[in-house]
Amino acid sequence: MIVGVIGSGSIGPDLAYGFVSAIAKDGGKVYLHDIRQEALDAGLARIRGYVFKALSRGKLSEKAAKAVEKALVPTLRAEDLAECEYVLEAATEDLPIKRRILANVERIVRPDCLIGFATSGIPRAEIARDAVHPERCFVNHPFYPAWRSPPVEVVGSEDAALTARMVATLERLGKVPIITADVECFAADDIFCNYVSEAARIVQEGLATAAQVDAIVHDAIAGGGPLNVMDLTRGNLLTKHCQELMRDAKTGSAWFEPPAILAEVGNGLWHNPKARGDGHYTPELAQLVLDRILAVLFARTLFVADNNICAPADLDWLSRMSLGFRAGLLSLAEEYGAARVQELILNFAAKYPGFPVPPSAAAGTLPSFKKHVLVERDGELAVVRVFRPEVKNALNRATLLELDQTMIELEADTSVKGVVLSSFGGSLAGADIGELAALPDPEACEAICNFGHGIFQRIEAMTKPVVAAVDGPVLGGGAELSMACHGRIVGPALTLGQPEVNLGIIPGYGGTQRLPRLVGLERANELLRTARTLGAAEAVASGWASAPVAEDVVAAAKALIGEHLAGRVTLAPVNPAPMDVPAQLPAVSLGHRSLAIDAILRDVMLRGLALPLAEGLKVEAQGFGRCKRTVDLDIGMKNFTQNGPRVPAAFLHE
8 A cells, every 4th residue: 555644844743653664564655745855854754763662662663663664755756756655644733725826736646545634623515615626635644643543534425336445545654544524623633623612711711720720621521621732732723713614614604603712822731841730629519610621522522412523423433532531422421321411511602602512412312322332234234343453443341231232222123134243443352351350259250251142142142144244353352252153254354363371361152162173173172272373375274254354344244145045055153062072182382372271171171061051151261260260360360461461471380
C-alpha cells in the first residue's frame, strides 16, 4: 500500500508515523509532503523521536525500525503523490486552502486514489464542493495522539463502494473507522469542543481556576480534565473555530458563541508547567462545576444520538476512546440515570438561553443499545460482530452477556436463517485477563467457567447454522467461542491457540473438551499443554477450520452457510460423544510451564473426554477452580499483567 500525508505540522507527522508503522512490514510506503523544508525536518525529527522511544522501551525491534525508516519518504514535491492509493490532507483548517489543496491533489493522483481530509469540524460537502470527483473525497478526522489513537471519524460519500473501500483502507492502516453524518464537528468534536468551552467559561467567570476545573472533572469521570487536554493539543483556537461552525450551523444558536478566553489564551497554556495551580476544591465547588460540565456533555451526546449523527454503540466507544473518560458517555449517562441526566440538562437550559435540549432529554429517556456486540443483516443472514477493538475483542463478562442475548434474539427471529459470528478485524483475543485475575477463590473460578459454558452451549444448540469468521489473533476464550459454533472460516492472518498454561491456568470455556474432539487427542494434547499457536494453513489441515483459508472471512462464512441451507454441506456442532482415551497422555516438552497446572490439565482431559461433552465441561470447570489453589496461578497472572505475554513466568510448580 502506498499512501500520502499532506502537511508536516501539528498532526501530519503523527499520522504518517502511525500509517508507516502499520504497513512498513508489508513493503508499504508513506509519503510525508510539505511545501516547507523546515516543516519536513521538524516532522521527521518528531517521528525519529517516536522510533527511538519505542526502541528504547522494547516496543519496536531494530528490524521494524529500519523498515519504518525505509518506508517513510519526505518530499517537497506534490507530484510524488501520483502513485498513492490514498492521500490524507492534514495541513490546515482553512476551508479555501483545503479546496486549493484538493484541486491540486486531484490534478496529480491517479483516478482511483482515495482522498481524505483531517478536519475537526468542516463538513465534507463544503470541502468537496468543487471537486472533480467528490465521490472519492472523505472526512477522516483523527484524534490525539494521532499516531496511536485508534478511532477515526469518517464521513462517507454518495458512493457506497468507495466508502467501504475508505473504511477498509483505514482499518489496514491500523485505525478504527467510525461513520458519522456530514454535520459541523461530526460527533466527537461536537461533544468535546462544547465541553472545553464550558470549562473555559467557568474559568472566565471566576467560578473556579483551571487547575480546579481539571481536578474536579478528572476525579469524577477521568480524562485528565478539559483544559489539561487543551495544553497537550494546543487546541484553544481550533476549539474556537469549531464553536463558530456550530454557532452558524442550522442547529446552532448564540449559546455556542466561543468564550473570549479561548482567544485570549490562544496558543498559550492554561497551566504553568513549572508552577501548576492549586487544584484543591470544596464539595460545594465540585457540585457547581460538575453539574455544568455534565449537563453539556450529556446534552451534546444525546443530540448526536437523537439526530443519528453516529450509531449509539459507536458513539459510546468513540467518546471513551477519543476523550479518555472512564466510560463512554452513553454508559456514563446510564450510571447517572435518565432522571438525573434530564434534571442536569433542564436546569442548565433554564439558566442559559439558547442551550439546545435534545428530545430524549426532554422526554427523560436514554438510548437502548448493545455496547460490545454489533449486528447487521444481509438478507436472511445475520452478521454478529464483537466490538472491543482496543483489546483485540477480548471477551469480558459484559460482552458475553450481550452476545448471549443477541443469539437468543436471532434464534427467535424467523427471518434469520443463519448467523456469521465475527469481530472487528476478525480477532478474538480471549477472555478478559483482568476479570480472571480478580476472581477471589476456586468457587468463583468454577462459576465463571459454568457461566461461559452456558452461553457457548446455547450457541452450540441453535437450530440455525452459526459460522465463526476469524482472522488475526484468535486465542483462549476466542478460540473456544469459535469451537462452539457449527463451522469456522479462517483468514490468512490467523494466529490460533490456547495460551492459558502460560498464565498458570487451564482453558475454562470448553477448550479442553472441544479441541480434542475437533483436531484429535494427540494434536490437542500438544497444543493445550505447550500453548503452541497455529497459522491458518495448519488450522485448515488439522480440521479446526471448516473450509480453505479465505481473504474475506465474513463473505466466505456467508457462502458456507448458503451451501448448508442448500443441502450441499452439513454444518454441525462438535461431536459430543465420549472419546476413547488412553491411560495417560503422550509426553510433550513443557519448557518453563507449570508442572502443577499441567497435572490438572492432564487430569481434566483424561476424565472429561471419556464423558459426554456436557459432563466433560463440568470436569473442566472444576479443574479451572483447582488452579486457583496453586501458587503458579498467582505467578502467571501477575507476570502477564506486569510484563505482558512475551515474558515467560517463573513458575514454582506448586
